[in-house]
Amino acid sequence: MAYVIATETKVDVKGVIVPADVNDAFFKATEEKKTKGKEDFFAMQAKKETTKGSETSEARKKLQLGVDAGIKTTDEVKAYLKSTFALRKGDKPHAMRF
Secondary structure, three states, X not given: OOOXXXXXXXXXXXXXXXXXOOOHHHHOOOOXXXXXXXXXXXXXXXXXXXXXXXXXXXXXXXXXXXXXXXXXXXXXXXXXXXXXXXXXXXXXXXXXXX
């Protein structure tokens, strides 16, 4: 499970150039065909097992690197954005300031 907490940290994104092909259709998931019988069900399960953990395409990786290059941050902010957030017993999230 992932948690999100609002912060006051600001990241300058003025230099980010987003290509025109990045739109709603770019992020739309492919729809899976509904199963009609046992054979279809088991065929889909076998297909899911073979594609489990599939990698992101090289084109998407290059696109992401291009967008990320425009974001100017310090090493401290980069480490902060990569870290996971977790609450411990006794923590009061409403009193935390970042």
